[in-house]
Amino acid sequence: MTQMRYLFVSLLLLFGTAEALAQPLTLVTLGDSLTKGDGDAEGGGGYPARLQKRLEASHPGASLQNLGQSGMTTDDLIDSQLEPALEQLGKAPTGGAKRVLIWIGSNDLFGLYNFVCDEQYPGDYESCERESEAIFADNINTILVSLQGSGAQIYIALLDDQSKRPVMADQMLRQSAFDRFTAEEVPRMAAQVAKYNGIIRKIATRLGVTLVDFSTSTLFQNAATLDSDGNHPNATGYDQIADTWFQAISGAIPATTAQAPLTEPDPVPEAEPETAPGTPNDIATTGTPEQPSGTATATTITEGTPAPN
Numbered sequence: 589m590t591q592m593r594y595l596f597v598s599l600l601l602l603f604g605t606a607e608a609l610a611q612p613l614t615l616v617t618l619g620d621s622l623t624k625g626d627g628d629a630e631g632g633g634g635y636p637a638r639l640q641k642r643l644e645a646s647h648p649g650a651s652l653q654n655l656g657q658s659g660m661t662t663d664d665l666i667d668s669q670l671e672p673a674l675e676q677l678g679k680a681p682t683g684g685a686k687r688v689l690i691w692i693g694s695n696d697l698f699g700l701y702n703f704v705c706d707e708q709y710p711g712d713y714e715s716c717e718r719e720s721e722a723i724f725a726d727n728i729n730t731i732l733v734s735l736q737g738s739g740a741q742i743y744i745a746l747l748d749d750q751s752k753r754p755v756m757a758d759q760m761l762r763q764s765a766f767d768r769f770t771a772e773e774v775p776r777m778a779a780q781v782a783k784y785n786g787i788i789r790k791i792a793t794r795l796g797v798t799l800v801d802f803s804t805s806t807l808f809q810n811a812a813t814l815d816s817d818g819n820h821p822n823a824t825g826y827d828q829i830a831d832t833w834f835q836a837i838s839g840a841i842p843a844t845t846a847q848a849p850l851t852e853p854d855p856v857p858e859a860e861p862e863t864a865p866g867t868p869n870d871i872a873t874t875g876t877p878e879q880p881s882g883t884a885t886a887t888t889i890t891e892g893t894p895a896p897n
Contacts, residue, residue: 612684613647615640616655616676616740618669618731619691622829623656627820636689638830643837647685661695662727670734677738686740687837689800690731693747693784696724700780701773702766717780725787732795743836744792746785746803751778753808754818761818800836802829 617623617636625634632638633654640652653676655669673688680686700720709716728744735742751774755761762769785803792799807813813825821829 611647612681613643613650614653614677614680614684614686614740615643615650615689616653616673616687617689617691618665618673619656619689619745620660620695621656621658621820622694623654623689623691624658625654625656625826626658627815627817627822628826629823632823632826635826635829635833638826639689639833639837642830642834646838656691659695660692661699662692662724662731664695665690665692666727666730670731673735674738677735677740680740686738687743688735688738688740689743689745689833689837690735691745691800691802692731693724693788694750696720697747697750697777697780697784698766698769701777702769705773706768713776717776717783720780721783721787724784725791728788728791732791732797736795742795742797743800743833744788744797746788746799746801747781748802748805748808749778749781750808751775751781754811754814758818765817765819798836800832802832 615636617639621627623634623636625632625636628634634656636652636654636656640650643650653673655672657664657668660669677686677688700716704720705713705716709719732742732744750756755765756769756774756777759771762771762774781803789799791797802808807821807825807828810825813821813828815822815825
């Protein structure tokens with residue numbers, strides 16, 4: 589009798605596992621050129637295509653809708669990607685898993701110093717940066733709150749320090765790509781990245797959204813993982829990026845449970861940079877056997893005219 593009970597339980601576990609493996613997965617990715625895959629080898633598809641292939645082992649037939657477009661800011665994402673994302677998630681198979689990945693903000697920063705502060709706030713960086721933070725916070729809140737209504741699990745990236753990318757650190761590359769971006773503005777960008785990440789962290793914490801951390805990653809500074817433009821990853825870089833997103837989604841790092849969607853956006857949170865630019869924050873970045881040291885990491889929070897990129 590005991591053996592029969594053991595066999596019955598084993599069969600239940602077996603069929604339960606098979607059912608979980610067969611669960612359909614709808615994956616939607618939003619963002620700029622880092623999501624579109626600029627700098628990747630032709631046909632590589634950036635990190636989303638690589639991630640889809642990785643996920644098919646546990647979710648055969650996993651579908652991908654990559655909405656990333658080059659040059660997008662948070663304003664652009666709301667205007668051109670949010671509605672299509674919600675439409676795709678609404679068509680997802682009943683009972684299937686839904687995941688939304690968001691990586692946005694690079695062009696908000698590039699455009700801020702290559703255009704906005706010069707044109708709209710000449711000589712007044714403090715006002716320009718302060719207004720930028722308020723707009724960015726409102727946009728991130730709008731994006732995350734809107735997507736919560738889809739019932740999907742949401743992941744959002746923390747930004748790398750773009751001032752350390754060769755396209756910023758190298759004067760010739762910077763002047764070629766951003767002709768109005770001065771050397772004096774590079775450290776200002778570093779400080780602004782920290783403030784933007786503080787905003788992302790605070791809103792994600794409140795809404796129960798999973799953070800995927802690229803803030804301490806060195807892949808955007810390493811020639812081995814970068815395209816010749818000194819700005820976008822190459823195929824090797826996108827391999828590492830896909831690994832980071834995969835760890836977050838696959839359960840290697842536990843996922844948060846999103847809270848109920850808010851009916852109205854909360855007041856714009858004040859930016860709270862966690863550390864000085866270039867110093868590690870409280871998210872572990874030690875490499876694991878699956879992920880070499882120096883690449884980005886994922887973590888779960890359980891508390892409550894732009895240049896092309």
